[in-house]
Amino acid sequence: MILAELLALQRADDAGLAAQLTQQLRALVASGRIRSGAVLPSSRTLSAELDVSRNTVTHAYEQLEAEGYLRVAARRRPVVSDDIEARFAKPGAAPKRETVRKPLLSSWALQLSDTDWPLSYQAKFRPLRSGLADAREFPHEIWARCLRRSALRRRFNDQTVVNRPSLREALRDYLEISRGVHAEADQILILPAAQAALTLIAATVIAPGDAVWTEDPGYPGAAAAFRAAGADVVGVRLDQWGMMRMREARAPKLIFTTPSHQHPTGRVMPVARRTELLAAAAPGKTWIVEDDYDGEFHYDSRPMPALQGLDREGRVLYLGTFAKAMTADIRIGYLVVPPSLAQTMEIAQRHLGLIASVHVQEALTDFMADGHFLAHVRRMRRIYRVRRDHLAAALARHLAPMLTAEVPPGGMQLIARFKDGAADQNAVARLVAAGVEVRALSSLALQRPRDHGLLLGFAAWRENEIGAAVRTMANCLTGKRAARG
Structure with missing residues (x-):
C-alpha cells in the first residue's frame, strides 16, 4: 500500500500543508489503517510522491513523534509506535461504554441545590424576576x-494595592x-461581589x-457560604419586626x-430590636453580619x-x-469590617483571590466623585416607588381573592x-412556564x-410590563382571563 494514496492534501485550504499532513497521518494511525510497527516512507520519498517540500513532511513527522505516534531515529525511516493499538480502539470496534460514576464531592457540595439559585430558567430575562x-x-x-478614563490612566503600576x-x-x-456607618477607609474591603x-x-x-x-x-446565599465553612446554620424565625x-x-x-x-419580606427592624440583637452578641465571641443589599431604596x-x-464594641461587619x-453587571461589593479584623481580612482577601478589577474601582471612584452615583440613586428611588405601588395595585385588582x-x-x-x-x-x-418569573x-x-x-x-x-405579568398570573392561577387595567 502506498501511503500517498491515503492522503488528500488541499492546496487551496486555509490550513497549511504541514498541518493538513499531520492531521491526516494522525487520523490514519488512530483509526488503525496504519498499524503498529509499520514503516513509513522517508521524508524525501513522501515529499516527492505528494509534490510538497521535504520540510512539510519533516515537520509532520516531528510533530507526530512528539505526540507519541511515531518513533524516528537518525537516518532511519519513521516507524509507528508499538503501543498504538492499545491507545486507540480497533477499526470498526464499538467504543466501550464506561460506567458513569458519581464524582467525589465535599459534604457541602453534596447538599447543593438549585433551589438556592434556580438555574433552569435564568438564561431568559422575564418579569417579575426579583433582586x-x-x-x-x-x-x-x-x-x-x-x-475609559480609568483605562487610559497610567498609574496602576502598584498592583499590590487591591483595595x-x-x-x-x-x-x-x-x-x-x-x-x-462609622469607619476609617482602611476598614473597607472592595470585593468582586x-x-x-x-x-x-x-x-x-x-x-x-x-x-x-x-x-x-x-x-439562601448566606447559608450556603456559611455551610461551606462547616458551620451549623440555624434558621431564626421572624415576627413583624x-x-x-x-x-x-x-x-x-x-x-x-x-x-x-429583611430578605425576602422587606420588613424594617426597629431600633429596639437592633439594640436587643447587639446585646445578644458578646464582644469577641459573636459577630454580626449586616447585609444592607438595597438600603439605598x-x-x-x-x-x-x-x-x-x-455598634460601640466592634461586633458588626x-x-x-x-x-x-447601579446594575447587576458592575459586580462590585464592599465590606466594612471592625478594626480588630481589618488586617487579617485583607490578607485573607488576597489569599482567596477575592480581588475586584482595579479599573472598575477607579471608574466607580470617578462616578461617585462627579455626583453621578447619587443622582442615579435619587432618580431610581422615585421610579422604583412608582413601580412598587403599581405592582401592589395590580395584585389587588386581579388577584385579591387568592393573594x-x-x-x-x-x-x-x-x-x-x-x-x-x-x-x-x-x-x-x-407561572414560569407562562413567562412570569417568580420565586416560591x-x-x-x-x-x-x-x-x-x-x-x-x-x-x-416598567409599569406596562408589570401589568401584563400580573394579568398573566391571574389567567394562570385562577383560570379566568384578567381584564386589562
Whole structure:
C-alpha cells in the first residue's frame, strides 16, 4: 500500500500543508489503517510522491513523534509506535461504554441545590424576576466615559494595592452620610461581589461546627457560604419586626441579618430590636453580619441608620453592593469590617483571590466623585416607588381573592402570600412556564416552611410590563382571563 494514496492534501485550504499532513497521518494511525510497527516512507520519498517540500513532511513527522505516534531515529525511516493499538480502539470496534460514576464531592457540595439559585430558567430575562435593578435606566454613556478614563490612566503600576484608596475614601464618606456607618477607609474591603464578602467572612471567622444564626426565611446565599465553612446554620424565625432573638439556644459564633429591608419580606427592624440583637452578641465571641443589599431604596420615610452605626464594641461587619444601586453587571461589593479584623481580612482577601478589577474601582471612584452615583440613586428611588405601588395595585385588582401582598417600605421586591395556604412550588412552575418569573417563598426557608407565597420583583420592570405579568398570573392561577387595567 502506498501511503500517498491515503492522503488528500488541499492546496487551496486555509490550513497549511504541514498541518493538513499531520492531521491526516494522525487520523490514519488512530483509526488503525496504519498499524503498529509499520514503516513509513522517508521524508524525501513522501515529499516527492505528494509534490510538497521535504520540510512539510519533516515537520509532520516531528510533530507526530512528539505526540507519541511515531518513533524516528537518525537516518532511519519513521516507524509507528508499538503501543498504538492499545491507545486507540480497533477499526470498526464499538467504543466501550464506561460506567458513569458519581464524582467525589465535599459534604457541602453534596447538599447543593438549585433551589438556592434556580438555574433552569435564568438564561431568559422575564418579569417579575426579583433582586434586579433596571439596567435600561442606567446612564451607560456616563459609566463608559468613567471606564475609559480609568483605562487610559497610567498609574496602576502598584498592583499590590487591591483595595484602591480613592474608592475606600469615597465609600467611607458616602456610607457615613447616607447610612450612618462609622469607619476609617482602611476598614473597607472592595470585593468582586457581595457573595464574595460572605465567602471571605466565612473563611475568616467561622470554624467547623460553629453555630450561625440566619433569618428564616432569608437569603439562601448566606447559608450556603456559611455551610461551606462547616458551620451549623440555624434558621431564626421572624415576627413583624424581623429576626427574633433565641434566648434558649447556645450563643452563636455569627448572626446574619438584613435589618434595613429583611430578605425576602422587606420588613424594617426597629431600633429596639437592633439594640436587643447587639446585646445578644458578646464582644469577641459573636459577630454580626449586616447585609444592607438595597438600603439605598427606602420610599415611605427616611431610611433607618445602619446597625453598624449603633455598634460601640466592634461586633458588626457591614456588607453592601453596587449591583442593586447601579446594575447587576458592575459586580462590585464592599465590606466594612471592625478594626480588630481589618488586617487579617485583607490578607485573607488576597489569599482567596477575592480581588475586584482595579479599573472598575477607579471608574466607580470617578462616578461617585462627579455626583453621578447619587443622582442615579435619587432618580431610581422615585421610579422604583412608582413601580412598587403599581405592582401592589395590580395584585389587588386581579388577584385579591387568592393573594395578600405585603407592601414593603423599601427595597426592590415584595411578597404575596396565598390566603388558603396553598403550596407555592406548583404555582411557581406554572407561572414560569407562562413567562412570569417568580420565586416560591417556601424555597427561602431553612427549616420546614410555614408560609407559602410568591417573591415578586418590581424594580427592573416598567409599569406596562408589570401589568401584563400580573394579568398573566391571574389567567394562570385562577383560570379566568384578567381584564386589562
